[in-house]
Amino acid sequence: MTEPPYTVTALPTMRPPGCPFDPPEELAQLREQHPLSRMVFPDGHVGWLVTSHALARAVVADPRFSSRHELMHSPFPGAISAERPPPAAPGMFIGVDPPEHTRYRKLLTGKFTVRRMRSLAARVEEITAEHLDAMERQGPPVDLVQAYAQPVPALMICELLGVPYADREFFQRHALALNNFDAVPEEQYAAYVALQEYLHALVLAKRATPTDDLLGDLAREELTDEELTNIGVLLLGAGLDTTANMLALGTFALLSHPGQLAALRADPGLADQAVEELLRYLSITHTGIRAALEDVELNGHVIKAGESVALSAQAANRDPERFADPDTLDLHRQATGHLSFGHGVHQCLGQQLARVEMRVALPALVTRFPTLRLAISSAEVPLRTNSDIYGVHRLPVAWDKE
Amino acid sequence: MELEVDRERCIGAGMCALTAPEVFDQDLDDGRVMLLDSSPPPGHQAKARRALDVCPSGAITLVSRAGSPADPS
Ligand code: HEM
Ligand code: SF4
Numbered sequence: 017m018t019e020p021p022y023t024v025t026a027l028p029t030m031r032p033p034g035c036p037f038d039p040p041e042e043l044a045q046l047r048e049q050h051p052l053s054r055m056v057f058p059d060g061h062v063g064w065l066v067t068s069h070a071l072a073r074a075v076v077a078d079p080r081f082s083s084r085h086e087l088m089h090s091p092f093p094g095a096i097s098a099e100r101p102p103p104a105a106p107g108m109f110i111g112v113d114p115p116e117h118t119r120y121r122k123l124l125t126g127k128f129t130v131r132r133m134r135s136l137a138a139r140v141e142e143i144t145a146e147h148l149d150a151m152e153r154q155g156p157p158v159d160l161v162q163a164y165a166q167p168v169p170a171l172m173i174c175e176l177l178g179v180p181y182a183d184r185e186f187f188q189r190h191a192l193a194l195n196n197f198d199a200v201p202e203e204q205y206a207a208y209v210a211l212q213e214y215l216h217a218l219v220l221a222k223r224a225t226p227t228d229d230l231l232g233d234l235a236r237e238e239l240t241d242e243e244l245t246n247i248g249v250l251l252l253g254a255g256l257d258t259t260a261n262m263l264a265l266g267t268f269a270l271l272s273h274p275g276q277l278a279a280l281r282a283d284p285g286l287a288d289q290a291v292e293e294l295l296r297y298l299s300i301t302h303t304g305i306r307a308a309l310e311d312v313e314l315n316g317h318v319i320k321a322g323e324s325v326a327l328s329a330q331a332a333n334r335d336p337e338r339f340a341d342p343d344t345l346d347l348h349r350q351a352t353g354h355l356s357f358g359h360g361v362h363q364c365l366g367q368q369l370a371r372v373e374m375r376v377a378l379p380a381l382v383t384r385f386p387t388l389r390l391a392i393s394s395a396e397v398p399l400r401t402n403s404d405i406y407g408v409h410r411l412p413v414a415w416d417k418e
Numbered sequence: 419m420e421l422e423v424d425r426e427r428c429i430g431a432g433m434c435a436l437t438a439p440e441v442f443d444q445d446l447d448d449g450r451v452m453l454l455d456s457s458p459p460p461g462h463q464a465k466a467r468r469a470l471d472v473c474p475s476g477a478i479t480l481v482s483r484a485g486s487p488a489d490p491s
Contacts, residue, residue, distance in 0.1 A: 077476065125430025125449030130439075132446075352437060353472050363431045363474035371436075 021317050022050040024065060026058070027091045027303065027326060029401065036399055037269055037298060038343065043067055043331040052315045055326060059098050061089040063324035067331035069338040069355070071315060075325055076304065076360035080312050083362055085111035087307035091326035092404055107239070107246030110254065114361060120247070123237055124365060127176075127230050133368035136175065140376040143171050148384045156414035157391035160381075161264045165411070166192050168377050169259035172369065173252055178229025179218065187214065195257045197398070197409035215248040216241065255366045258301065259373055261400070261407025266294045266378055268397060268411055269345060271390055276347050277382060284379050290347040291374045296354035297345045299330035300406045304358060329355040330406075385415040419463050420481040421470070423453045428477040437472060438465035451477055 028040035046053055051068035066072045075081050086103040089095075104111030109120035126132075147167055151158050170191045171184065179187050193199055193207035222235040230251075234244055270277040280290050304327040312319045319325060333354045334342040340349075357364035364370070382388060390397070391412035398409040421441070430449030434442035440462045443452045458466050470478040 077474070121429055122448065126445070126447050127449070128432070129430070129444040129446065129449045130432040130435040131444065352433075352468065357431075359474045361429050361475055363429065363433075365431075368432050368436070 019316075021052065021054045021064075022046075023054040023056070023062075025056050026093070027055065027065065029093060031399075031401070034395065036394070036397065037265075037272070037345070039299070039302070039328075039330040039334060043328055044334065047331050047335060052317055055091065057089045057091050057324060057326075058093055058095045059089055061324060063089060063091070063326065064319055065091070065326045065328065067328045067335075069332040069335035069353075072304075072327045072329065072332040072355055073359050074314070075306055075327060076355075076358060076362070078312070078360075079114070080309050081306035081325065082113050082309050083111060083117070083306060084113055087309075087322070087324075088305050089307075089324040091303060091305060091324070093402065105242070105246050107243035108250050109247075110250060110362060117361060120243075121361070121365065123234060123239070124230075124247070127233065128365055128368055130368050133372050136172070136369065137372050137376055139175055140168070140172060140373055141380070143168055144377045144380045148380060152384075155417060157412045158414075160267060160411040160413045161260065161408065162192070162410075164377070164381065165263035165267075166195070166256070166260045168263065169256050169370075169373055172259075172373055173255050176229065176369065177215075177218070177231050177248055177251065178222065178227050183214070183218075187211070190214070191252065191256055195260070197400075211252065212245065212249055215252075216245045219244045219248065251366065254364075255369065257405055257407075259370050261300050261405055262294065262298065262370070262374055263377055264411045265298050265300060265407045266374065267381065267388075267413070268390075268394075268408055269294060269298060270378070270382065271388065271413075272394060273345050276345055279347055280379060281382055281386070284383075286347055287375045287379050288371075289349070289351070290378065291371055292351040292354070293345065293347050293349055294374070294378075295356040296333045296339065296351040298406070299333045299354075299356050301356055301358070301404075302330040302406050303328055303404065304355075327355075329358075385413075387416040388413055389415065419457060419466065421453060421456050421458070421466060422479050422481050423451045424477045424479070425450045427475045429475045431474050433472045433474065434469040434478060437469040438462060441466045442469060442478075 028042040030040050032038050032041050047067035051071050053065050055065035057063055085101045109117050147164050151163050170188050174184050190207040190210045219241050222231045226232040226235050280286050306325050308319045308321050308323050310321045336342050357367040391414040400407045428450040435444050441455050441458045445452050
């Protein structure tokens with residue numbers, strides 16, 4: 017308790033003009049001088065903001081910090097309601113703590129191992145090839161988000177959950193509407209309800225006739241229909257928009273760094289490292305949240321029970337204490353240890369699937385279209401500035417036809 | 419270097435199997451860590467150390483030899 021903590025009045029969200037891949041500059045100053053500072057949340061709550069890699073990691077690994085939704089204040093602009101979110105619905109294990117969290121997570125981890133996910137690579141290759149063929153047939157310009165970045169992860173989630181082929185068109189259409197920039201909130205909500213109802217019906221079908229897929233396997237476990245449906249909704253919600261934005265923003269970043277793009281084209285063996293570095297550099301899941309369950313002393317300050325802590329993954333992933341020359345995109349670097357999939361017991365369950373998708377889809381795209389380029393100027397690319405998942409709304413691309 | 423894993427702590431994130439596949443694998447059924455080599459040869463130690471560092475749940479530890487604090491090798 018040496019000196020009173022520094023206070024920021026809001027979560028910094030303004031990226032430097034003309035630098036769509038860089039975090040807000042204020043975060044770097046905070047990380048250097050006040051890696052743990054007090055922060056005023058939009059609802060008036062005075063909580064904390066963590067910007068260094070070491071402290072962010074320490075908080076998420078510490079069981080005294082909770083993931084329970086009902087304890088959290090949202091740091092994101094627009095979250096002005098003083099009403100706290102309700103507790104996570106049964107099965108939504110991202111919003112609960114151990115031991116409740118552990119029960120669900122244990123049922124699922126066996127389905128997401130490195131090995132199992134790698135065995136899905138062949139399916140990712142087929143799906144990406146089909147979509148690249150369709151892009152070629154359609155001809156430039158094409159919106160990469162709609163033509164490629166969203167359908168690939170959407171179909172992989174169908175594979176994983178065991179959505180029958182006949183239903184995939186329906187599933188995809190609603191899944192895309194869920195994250196469609198042009199859709200009004202009512203349309204997005206209707207898509208959410210449709211998917212939830214669909215997953216509920218699918219759960220009942222899997223109970224009646226178990227199939228060899230994730231929901232089919234889980235249907236044999238001791239889970240209620242509601243829990244099982246919500247697990248499906250969680251996987252869809254956590255696995256689609258994230259991966260889609262990594263594919264689209266990742267392509268935008270590669271197109272903006274021609275030297276790095278050329279390196280990836282020249283050496284497909286670089287894909288694993290490239291994916292890791294893009295995850296670090298882009299930090300699309302830029303800010304996490306935890307709530308203190310008891311008073312915790314950290315870095316010379318006391319975080320009081322009940323206070324919310326915002327964790328800036330994008331600041332942590334650019335921490336020079338952890339990554340040399342952090343603001344440079346360098347596909348050859350060793351980027352593991354980034355916090356883009358989180359850390360601690362909630363670290364992304366789907367990360368090995370996401371890795372396989374990116375590792376296949378990004379090289380396939382850039383090798384299929386050696387002259388791939390933006391079809392608009394980079395300043396015109398619509399950015400998801402107000403979303404808790406960063407990315408692009410659209411990415412019009414073009415290429416030379418043979 | 420002597421390693422130990424705590425399967426109860428493990429959350430099956432797979433960072434270990436991804437980072438040091440010669441040393442760690444995941445159980446096919448429950449996804450939790452399996453230690454393939456508790457005293458990896460020098461060639462695999464750097465990777466094993468990196469895996470220990472990135473493991474999100476703190477399930478991998480270096481065992482200290484009798485009498486000495488954590489093996490610095
Ligand atoms: C590049 C793509 C992805 C990114 C950047 C990402 C990021 C994250 C992050 C940061 C968390 C931790 C949240 C927290 O600590 O509160 C998380 C959790 C989670 N993710 Fe992902 N994710 C991605 C892809 C996926 C995919 C493909 C799936 C599933 C199909 C998935 C399913 C989940 C689930 C179920 C959780 C909750 C885990 C738990 O609470 O134990 N994610 N993800
Ligand atoms: S990295 Fe840690 S949590 Fe993940 S599987 Fe290995 S031991 Fe378990």
